[in-house]
Amino acid sequence: MSIPVFAPWNDPQEKPLIRFKNVTKRFGDFVAIDDLTQDIYAQEFFALLGPSGCGKTTMMRMLAGFEKVTEGTIELAGQDIADVPPNQRAVNMMFQSYALFPHLSVYENIAFGLRRDKLAKDEIDTRVAEMLKLTRLEKFARRKPHQISGGQRQRVALARSLAKAPKLLLLDEPLGALDKKLRQDTQFELMDIQETTGTTFVIVTHDQEEAMTVASRVAVMDEGRIIQVATPDGIYEAPNSVYVADFIGDVNIIKGTAKAAGKDKYYVDWGVNQAPIVANSDRPFTEGQDCFLAIRPEKISITKDKPEEAENAVQGEVLDIAYLGNLSTYHVKLPDGQIIKAQTANTRRLSRRDITWEDKVWVRWTTTAGVLLEH
Numbered sequence: 001m002s003i004p005v006f007a008p009w010n011d012p013q014e015k016p017l018i019r020f021k022n023v024t025k026r027f028g029d030f031v032a033i034d035d036l037t038q039d040i041y042a043q044e045f046f047a048l049l050g051p052s053g054c055g056k057t058t059m060m061r062m063l064a065g066f067e068k069v070t071e072g073t074i075e076l077a078g079q080d081i082a083d084v085p086p087n088q089r090a091v092n093m094m095f096q097s098y099a100l101f102p103h104l105s106v107y108e109n110i111a112f113g114l115r116r117d118k119l120a121k122d123e124i125d126t127r128v129a130e131m132l133k134l135t136r137l138e139k140f141a142r143r144k145p146h147q148i149s150g151g152q153r154q155r156v157a158l159a160r161s162l163a164k165a166p167k168l169l170l171l172d173e174p175l176g177a178l179d180k181k182l183r184q185d186t187q188f189e190l191m192d193i194q195e196t197t198g199t200t201f202v203i204v205t206h207d208q209e210e211a212m213t214v215a216s217r218v219a220v221m222d223e224g225r226i227i228q229v230a231t232p233d234g235i236y237e238a239p240n241s242v243y244v245a246d247f248i249g250d251v252n253i254i255k256g257t258a259k260a261a262g263k264d265k266y267y268v269d270w271g272v273n274q275a276p277i278v279a280n281s282d283r284p285f286t287e288g289q290d291c292f293l294a295i296r297p298e299k300i301s302i303t304k305d306k307p308e309e310a311e312n313a314v315q316g317e318v319l320d321i322a323y324l325g326n327l328s329t330y331h332v333k334l335p336d337g338q339i340i341k342a343q344t345a346n347t348r349r350l351s352r353r354d355i356t357w358e359d360k361v362w363v364r365w366t367t368t369a370g371v372l373l374e375h
Contacts, residue, residue, distance in 0.1 A: 006216060007231075008041040015078070017042040017167065017200055018063065023072035025058055025224075032058040034224035035072070042167075045194050045201045047211035050221035050247075056204045058224075060170050063202065064093045077167060090167040096176045098157035100145045107132070107141040110160045117164070131159035134193060151182045155189070162197060171203040175210060187213045208248050212236065220244050236296075242373055245294035250329070252300070252340050254293040258285035258372070266372060268293055271314075271336040278311050281372035295370035297343035302330050303362050304355060313364040316340065318357055330355065332363050 008014040016039035025033040033055045040046045048056035061067040062074060065086030073080050081089060100109050110131050114124045132138045135155040140148050145156065154174065161169055174190070175183045191214050194201045205211050211218045212232040219229045220243075228240045239245035242253055254277065256270035266285055267276035270293075279293055307313045319339065320331035323346075330342045342363050355361055 006043070008044070009039070009217065014041060016040060017044075017077055018202075019073075019075040020059070021073045021075070023059075023062070023074060024070050025055075025062060025067060026070045032224055033062075036224070036226060038219065038226055038229065040200065040202065042200055043198050045191065045203070045214055045216045047215035047218045048202065048204045048221060049206070049208060049211040049218050051206060054221040055224040056221050057172060060093070060172060060202065060204050063168070064091055064170055065089055091170065092161045092164060092166040092168070093170040093172065094157050094161040094174055096173040098145075098153050100153060100156055100160075102145055105142050105144060106137055106148065106156050109145070109156055110163050112160065113164050127163055131163050134162070134196060135159040135189075150178055151186055154178065154186060158190070158193065162193070162199060165197075166199065168200045168202065171201060173205055174203065175205075175207075183210070184213075190214055212248070220247055237371075239294060239371060239373070241375055242292050242294065245371065245373065250297050250341060250343075252293075252295045252297065254295070254338070254370075256291060256293065258289045258291045259287055260285075265367065266291075268372070271334060271338060274314065274334075274336070275310075277370075278367045279370055279372045280368045283372060283374070285372065285374075289374075292373045292375070293370040294373055295365055297329055297341040298327075298345075299369040300340065300342040300363050300365045302332065302342040302344060302355060303364075304359065306362050307364045309364065311364075311367065312369075313362055314340070315360065315362050318355060318359045318361055321353070321355075321357065330361070332361060 018040040020036050020038045023033055023036045048059060050056050058067060062069055069082060073082065107128055110128045111124050114127055132141055135158060137155055137159065140152060145153050175186055178186060187210060203214065215232060217229055218232055218235050219226045220235065222243060228235060228244045235244065235248050245251050246253065254270050256268035259267040261267045261278060264280055264282050266279055266281055268279055268291060269276050277293060285291055314334055316332040316334040318330055319333040322329040326346055328344050328346055332340045332342060334340060340363050
């Protein structure tokens with residue numbers, strides 16, 4: 001039995017949970033969000049990704065009700081939420097600082113919002129017990145925040161945010177305070193919790209690895225606009241611009257001019273005294289049009305011997321080697337001074353390198369390895 005793919009954004013019958021319609025947000029003369037339209041669906045884990053100041057936190061704060069929209073509308077479950085105060089929205093927000101009450105136990109921190117809603121004691125007990133179990137904190141219920149680890153405090157904040165069963169949970173850089181190893185472990189916990197509860201999560205992050213790990217879709221932002229929205233593999237393998245290609249992962253960008261070489265195939269004139277690159281592209285390019293070829297380092301092979309296939313084979317010299325345990329990245333300097341990064345998987349334990357600094361090497365890639373971009 002095949003498992004149905006979760007992709008409500010591809011179903012024209014599916015109604016979005018959140019709708020940004022031509023939303024602009026200004027702070028004085030500064031435009032933080034610029035005429036933005038975007039749908040987010042129920043049960044999505046949606047990531048807003050971009051550098052500081054790109055508008056991702058402003059989008060989130062407008063959803064939470066902490067900022068007013070200057071122009072346009074935001075709908076939640078079909079309702080315009082402009083005049084709904086933050087405490088009456090079916091939305092909860094988890095901050096980077098976690099904002100736990102230091103004098104209250106883990107149990108009381110999680111119960112806090114439920115008590116304010118004047119729920120009966122047995123209802124509160126049941127709900128808090130569910131949250132403690134969900135976040136694997138049962139043993140720590142009586143401890144104060146300072147008596148538990150950073151990762152556990154993060155889970156308390158998550159449990160408290162989910163206790164009121166919001167339709168939507170907003171996470172603002174939720175893992176920023178954790179060290180790398182714990183952050184990676186917690187990413188998978190977040191995904192499991194999101195899947196278990198079925199709550200829609202919108203996460204703000206500037207960490208592209210985090211966005212690619214947790215999200216069903218990633219929105220890459222810049223200067224108040226969404227540049228591209230796609231699944232993580234879509235963003236990585238088929239970026240729509242040099243900005244997105246460069247922002248997500250490691251990439252080589254080769255600038256040149258395009259010339260037709262057959263159906264959906266182009267020559268790219270690029271380096272001085274270099275044979276043209278051959279690249280497949282379903283995007284049309286006109287004769288002599290400026291273009292950029294984006295190729296991921298892992299799609300480039302590196303050898304000492306000249307490859308039998310001469311297409312897209314270039315000779316250079318090893319300038320630098322970054323050894324990352326599972327991978328090695330070779331920085332190869334071409335005759336015109338351009339640097340190409342090629343990556344190999346270290347599948348075997350080697351006592352010495354086959355390729356080392358200052359070696360003359362060949363780098364090569366296939367016609368389908370790169371993505372040809374206009375800008």
